[in-house]
Amino acid sequence: MQANIKWLDDPETFRVNQLPAHSDHPFYRNYREWQEQRSSFKQSLNGTWQFKFSPNPQSRPKDFYQKDFDASSFGTIAVPSEIELSDFAQNQYINILAPWEGKIFRRPAYALNQNDKEEGSFSEGKDNTVGSYIKHFDVEPGLQQQHVHIVFEGVERAMFVWLNGHFVGYAEDSFTPSEFDLTPYLQEKDNVLAVEVFKQGTSSWLEDQDMFRFSGIFRSVELVGIPANHLTDMDLKPTVKDNYRDGVFNAKLHFTDQAAGSLHLVVKDETGQTLLEKREPLQKTVAITDQEFPDVHLWSNHDPYLYQLLIEIYDEQDNLVELVPYQFGFRRIEINKDKVVLLNGKRLIINGVNRHEWDAKRGRSVTIADMTSDIHTFKENNINAVRTCHYPNQIPWYYLCDQNGIYVMAENNLESHATWQKMGAIEPSYNVPGSVPQWKEVVVDRARSNYETFKNHTSILFWSLGNESYAGDNIIAMNKFYKSHDDSRLTHYEGVVHTPELKDKISDVESCMYLPPKQVEEYLQNNPAKPFMECEYMHDMGNSDGGMGSYIKLLDQYPQYFGGFIWDFIDQALLVHDPISGQDVLRYGGDFDDRHSDYEFSGDGLMFADRTPKPAMQEVRYYYGLHK
Numbered sequence: 001m002q003a004n005i006k007w008l009d010d011p012e013t014f015r016v017n018q019l020p021a022h023s024d025h026p027f028y029r030n031y032r033e034w035q036e037q038r039s040s041f042k043q044s045l046n047g048t049w050q051f052k053f054s055p056n057p058q059s060r061p062k063d064f065y066q067k068d069f070d071a072s073s074f075g076t077i078a079v080p081s082e083i084e085l086s087d088f089a090q091n092q093y094i095n096i097l098a099p100w101e102g103k104i105f106r107r108p109a110y111a112l113n114q115n116d117k118e119e120g121s122f123s124e125g126k127d128n129t130v131g132s133y134i135k136h137f138d139v140e141p142g143l144q145q146q147h148v149h150i151v152f153e154g155v156e157r158a159m160f161v162w163l164n165g166h167f168v169g170y171a172e173d174s175f176t177p178s179e180f181d182l183t184p185y186l187q188e189k190d191n192v193l194a195v196e197v198f199k200q201g202t203s204s205w206l207e208d209q210d211m212f213r214f215s216g217i218f219r220s221v222e223l224v225g226i227p228a229n230h231l232t233d234m235d236l237k238p239t240v241k242d243n244y245r246d247g248v249f250n251a252k253l254h255f256t257d258q259a260a261g262s263l264h265l266v267v268k269d270e271t272g273q274t275l276l277e278k279r280e281p282l283q284k285t286v287a288i289t290d291q292e293f294p295d296v297h298l299w300s301n302h303d304p305y306l307y308q309l310l311i312e313i314y315d316e317q318d319n320l321v322e323l324v325p326y327q328f329g330f331r332r333i334e335i336n337k338d339k340v341v342l343l344n345g346k347r348l349i350i351n352g353v354n355r356h357e358w359d360a361k362r363g364r365s366v367t368i369a370d371m372t373s374d375i376h377t378f379k380e381n382n383i384n385a386v387r388t389c390h391y392p393n394q395i396p397w398y399y400l401c402d403q404n405g406i407y408v409m410a411e412n413n414l415e416s417h418a419t420w421q422k423m424g425a426i427e428p429s430y431n432v433p434g435s436v437p438q439w440k441e442v443v444v445d446r447a448r449s450n451y452e453t454f455k456n457h458t459s460i461l462f463w464s465l466g467n468e469s470y471a472g473d474n475i476i477a478m479n480k481f482y483k484s485h486d487d488s489r490l491t492h493y494e495g496v497v498h499t500p501e502l503k504d505k506i507s508d509v510e511s512c513m514y515l516p517p518k519q520v521e522e523y524l525q526n527n528p529a530k531p532f533m534e535c536e537y538m539h540d541m542g543n544s545d546g547g548m549g550s551y552i553k554l555l556d557q558y559p560q561y562f563g564g565f566i567w568d569f570i571d572q573a574l575l576v577h578d579p580i581s582g583q584d585v586l587r588y589g590g591d592f593d594d595r596h597s598d599y600e601f602s603g604d605g606l607m608f609a610d611r612t613p614k615p616a617m618q619e620v621r622y623y624y625g626l627h628k
Helices: 005-009 031-036 368-380 395-404 437-454 473-485 517-525 548-557 616-625
Strands: 042-044 047-054 075-079 130-137 147-152 158-163 166-171 178-181 191-198 221-226 231-240 247-255 262-268 274-281 285-293 307-314 320-328 333-335 341-343 350-354 385-387 407-411 460-464 490-492 510-513 532-537 561-566 574-577 584-587
Touching: 031 320, 075 130, 147 158, 166 178, 231 307, 231 320, 247 262, 274 285, 320 395, 350 407, 350 532, 368 395, 385 561, 395 407, 407 437, 437 460, 437 473, 473 490, 517 532, 517 548, 548 561, 548 616
Parallel strands: 350 385, 350 561, 385 407, 407 460, 460 490, 510 532, 532 561
Antiparallel strands: 042 221, 047 075, 047 130, 130 191, 147 178, 147 221, 158 166, 158 191, 231 247, 247 285, 262 274, 262 307, 307 320, 333 341, 574 584
């Protein structure tokens, strides 16, 4: 198969040769590697790559992926990083509008007419910048004589991949891992990896989030060795019985086709006591069924108790060849007959924030230090929940939330704001995904990737279908996907407020944005059909959050109200050196000659972009402390 640039125009082509999403579990060769937090099954490709920036598809170096290509005209770029923050392209911050609005006329394929494919819309787009990346590498010893995959943790927005001149695959969905099998084309020495990244494609209609519009390989890239006996995916189902005291543990473990040998599974508590031990022969699927755990220690924000799962995998000679450690908790979220959300049988109150991934110097290419700092700020200010607005976050974030008891609303990578709201008015004439059949599979695939990657994280209480994308048959299909795969969590979607006739098919909770306290109370006083939350409220721009007490009072009056997520946690601003003052300063939308722009609207966080708290954080700490 050859790469085809026309895939950029086709909403039905969004993954080519991309491996299915699977659980994000770590794996090591032995206990020493786990202890040292390094896996010889993995090889990082982060660092300096050769790079060529092209302002449009027509000017890109089309044959750069060939092994004998002369790349002497290429410069370099750091991976991971944003192309725009490496001074190759224009920064632009916008909220609702598509970035090409008022410059280039586009409509989503098939949205207005089933015969309108919008051919050439992006593949010939004069605004569609391209990054051409080249990386030379040798395969480290730990990966040799194995199948080798490559994993891109995050690439904005559409990418083609080649190895040693051979086409490997194509992927969209900027914020979920993209994995490909390199084995057929891999050699031990002097491999040439080529990646072509387009800033725009049909996925741009689905990724119209309120943020700076970046592009490039902005998360880590690594090679992964796949041993013959390998746990490819695991699905853990720890549940809590009706007495809220005893637990039941189920698990489905999926292995490589050629797996032969045995596994040893152990579950221990925090004291190291063994609670479950199983030995099973390796098969394609191994099921651990209905294992009773009496008097379990329940997981919550105040007590994020995690059990330690260890899966040892042995070959036919009884040699340990793979170790999979994973922590999980027992917790139960449900809605009772009175429309009250309960966690472990007690009323749940969300003291939440919406959190973009953000670093003042690196943009969305955040670090572990950024994440651990944010968790510390959460704990310090009585913030107990986070909505991953509006895309899946880096994998380590979910582990930190498990370990620190942060309740997670895990959001899909979906916002199509520009297709249904124009100049403030609701006008869905060319809304996608809507009910357009050609846009169904791409959004269900995003739900599938979100679910399969993060399904084992105890901290996730809600699956969120996306943000501000109106509603229709395709959002219904996403909701159905989650409900058919996971009955241990609730689904959330706010956009159905615009299509109330679909409320019985979308979202377990009633959700709204910025509804004033009086209107919240009106809903709660009139026999609410669902529990109510504000998925965005207390818009923190300027001198904000002064009226927070009016919302908090409602928590004491109406148990069907279970709180909300403040918009938002951290400013989207960039630290730059001002040549006039000689100072390093934070700059917002519009400060980079970006037009059109939504200007300082990128600055509505509880913290400045350098992670200095704003005065409003005091208000949040006080009021969230009343129901912590």
